[in-house]
Amino acid sequence: MECEFERRFPTNSKDYKLYEEVGEGVSATVYRALCIPLNQIVAIKVLDLEKCNNDLDGIRREVQTMSLIDHPNVLRAYCSFTAGHNLWVVMPYMAGGSALHIMKYAYPEGFEEPVITTLLHEVLKALVYLHAQGHIHRDIKAGNILIDAKGAVKLADFGVSACMFDTGDRQRTRNTFVGTPCWMAPEVMQQLHGYDFKADVWSFGITALELAHGHAPFSKYPPMKVLLMTLQNAPPGLDYERDKRFSKSFKEMIATCLVKDPKKRPTSEKLLKHPFFKHARSSEFLAQTILEGLSPLGDRFKALKGKEANFLLENKDASEQLSQQKYIRGISGWNFNLEELKSQAALMQSLDNVYNLENVDAGNNLKDDLDSVDSSVVALAEGVNFASNETSREGEMQDLQDLEGPLASAFPSRPLQALKACFDVCEDMNTSSPNWKIPSKFDSMFPLQQASEAKDLKFGTHNDENMERSASVSSNMDNLGCQKFLSGSLLPEHILSPCRNVDADAERDDIHRRCQHERYYSGPLSRQTKDSSNLTSAAMLHEEPSEGKIVQRKGRFQITFPDASPKVASSVNCMVSLIGGSPRKSTCAVNAASLLPTLQFLLHQNSMQKEQLIKLIKCVEQTHNVSSAYHTEASDTSTGDSQSFQASGTERVLQNYMTNLQQSVGELAEEVQSLKLKNSQLEQQIDASLRKEKKRKDKPAQR
Numbered sequence: 001m002e003c004e005f006e007r008r009f010p011t012n013s014k015d016y017k018l019y020e021e022v023g024e025g026v027s028a029t030v031y032r033a034l035c036i037p038l039n040q041i042v043a044i045k046v047l048d049l050e051k052c053n054n055d056l057d058g059i060r061r062e063v064q065t066m067s068l069i070d071h072p073n074v075l076r077a078y079c080s081f082t083a084g085h086n087l088w089v090v091m092p093y094m095a096g097g098s099a100l101h102i103m104k105y106a107y108p109e110g111f112e113e114p115v116i117t118t119l120l121h122e123v124l125k126a127l128v129y130l131h132a133q134g135h136i137h138r139d140i141k142a143g144n145i146l147i148d149a150k151g152a153v154k155l156a157d158f159g160v161s162a163c164m165f166d167t168g169d170r171q172r173t174r175n176t177f178v179g180t181p182c183w184m185a186p187e188v189m190q191q192l193h194g195y196d197f198k199a200d201v202w203s204f205g206i207t208a209l210e211l212a213h214g215h216a217p218f219s220k221y222p223p224m225k226v227l228l229m230t231l232q233n234a235p236p237g238l239d240y241e242r243d244k245r246f247s248k249s250f251k252e253m254i255a256t257c258l259v260k261d262p263k264k265r266p267t268s269e270k271l272l273k274h275p276f277f278k279h280a281r282s283s284e285f286l287a288q289t290i291l292e293g294l295s296p297l298g299d300r301f302k303a304l305k306g307k308e309a310n311f312l313l314e315n316k317d318a319s320e321q322l323s324q325q326k327y328i329r330g331i332s333g334w335n336f337n338l339e340e341l342k343s344q345a346a347l348m349q350s351l352d353n354v355y356n357l358e359n360v361d362a363g364n365n366l367k368d369d370l371d372s373v374d375s376s377v378v379a380l381a382e383g384v385n386f387a388s389n390e391t392s393r394e395g396e397m398q399d400l401q402d403l404e405g406p407l408a409s410a411f412p413s414r415p416l417q418a419l420k421a422c423f424d425v426c427e428d429m430n431t432s433s434p435n436w437k438i439p440s441k442f443d444s445m446f447p448l449q450q451a452s453e454a455k456d457l458k459f460g461t462h463n464d465e466n467m468e469r470s471a472s473v474s475s476n477m478d479n480l481g482c483q484k485f486l487s488g489s490l491l492p493e494h495i496l497s498p499c500r501n502v503d504a505d506a507e508r509d510d511i512h513r514r515c516q517h518e519r520y521y522s523g524p525l526s527r528q529t530k531d532s533s534n535l536t537s538a539a540m541l542h543e544e545p546s547e548g549k550i551v552q553r554k555g556r557f558q559i560t561f562p563d564a565s566p567k568v569a570s571s572v573n574c575m576v577s578l579i580g581g582s583p584r585k586s587t588c589a590v591n592a593a594s595l596l597p598t599l600q601f602l603l604h605q606n607s608m609q610k611e612q613l614i615k616l617i618k619c620v621e622q623t624h625n626v627s628s629a630y631h632t633e634a635s636d637t638s639t640g641d642s643q644s645f646q647a648s649g650t651e652r653v654l655q656n657y658m659t660n661l662q663q664s665v666g667e668l669a670e671e672v673q674s675l676k677l678k679n680s681q682l683e684q685q686i687d688a689s690l691r692k693e694k695k696r697k698d699k700p701a702q703r
């Protein structure tokens, strides 16, 4: 900050008059302002240092670097100074605003190719310069391409903003914004071998697509999905059919940048030689084509903000809202919490394991109940963004399975920590704001004077982002509670009773009435009742069988033989009477030998029933473990009593259910034993009677 250029500008906020807001970023608000002593219009970017948890040395380093940068295509600060807990960066005022703002305002479908070529050419020159100086920009996107009143193009956000989210050890603070990582190179996402200036070349390619279509690829998707798609899908590009209006060389230039292997990407210097850039035009051309007729930047910014507000009001889909909102603002794709995303991915992987258990036939009904819990957990882990419908969830599960290679090594060993991370966001709202005062050493970092009038300003809005996220988390928690409450056709009423309240009961009863049909007749178990191997579990898990005759009731359970002929059923009835020592014994005209197949059938059924129950218990136990882990994680956080209340409710339900199942297994095992005993007694009786019969027949013959 020693050069003459900057020394001219006063470093006291009193010397500036702030006008309207013209831009908003992650941690900064940009104002049009007047430098009173110089009578010059400038832009002032006000950064809230309390919201940037970077170390002061990092900021100092970046500010120093910034002062060394001198290129016509790189936006350079006149000066910077602190005012209260804010850092003011005084810059040239770029009256055209950012390419993103112009595009959103007047060219929602993207610019024409000559405009794009010219814009990109200027940006690339800036990149070549920065790379030659050993810098990686890390935030190339349309939102950072600024245009002044004469059509001059400058790459912004190098320096102060970049330093706020420093290289390598990316901040993992609670204040880290979760944005849409659309511009991020795959190697940056993976963070396995680090990344270099080639990452800027990838972002440059994405920016080219952004300027061509009016939005970056995958921008409508939530961060998690973007991460998966960038890593798994073929690189995005211009479509030869759909993007007919663009030249072949443009398509090729983009394809050269968007190669997943950074080693195969050209350097910025080499890229500058691409034939595509031969068609670049002058700044006057830009001024004439895209700036003419535009209203003042402040008005456009206001209009875009209004549009954003309307969009949020009209669009009920919270996930869309969040990512679109970030995109409209053009918020940096680099400033997102990669670790959290990975945790979310890992959590989903772990939930996938739970879903895999559903393959156990006997567990299918249980799945119906747990689905409501799991979907909430997934939604919770996603903040708000992930698609919640079944199909897309299956798709995502598949995505995650396929992801093993790219992200496996980056996943945390305890995936359920992810939930904690999500709760942290809520917690963060009230408790985690760093009570950080700018230490005195900070005063000497910049050519500064403390500004006393900064308090008049309203700074930043990114707390709102956290608020939205938290709100969505808690609303998901509400859903979790609600869904849990409403689920449970296979759970006896008394198990749910601890959670009861009158309204919810009424609602549930209503749903009970309305859904009775589906509840009893849907689901794999009901469908499989014709299959004798699933017969018993079906009977056990449904209080009223959909079909088939009840031949035995055992507590809550019934044994039905839907396919058994009346003859077999009556045999069983007789047999049940027999072994139960009922008085009906004498009334049954028993042909002892004919009972044997029936007995064997029953034994077979019992052993299968036992197996099914064991499978079911395993399934419940595993699900219970996941659920317990989740609830432990959840209760570790201070997200409120209601969450732990809901959590323990589910736990109790699962525990009770498991206990019931275990009891049933015990009872059935005993029953099998007693049947075996009775069977052998019966066999003895049959043998005895057969022997008697034989003797009887032999006697007349002897006579």
Ligand SMILES: Nc1ncnc2c1ncn2[C@@H]1O[C@H](COP(=O)(O)OP(=O)(O)OP(=O)(O)O)[C@@H](O)[C@H]1O
Binding pocket: 022, 023, 024, 025, 026, 027, 028, 029, 030, 043, 045, 091, 092, 093, 094, 095, 097, 098, 101, 139, 143, 144, 146, 156, 157, 161, 330, 331, 332, 335
């Ligand atoms: N010098 C300037 N003149 C006019 N408008 C500007 C200027 N600098 C920034 N802006 C506007 O303000 C917006 C936000 O600024 P900036 O990108 O520097 O903030 P940020 O916090 O670094 O955001 P992000 O990290 O999302 O890029 C820009 O997209 C641009 O529209």
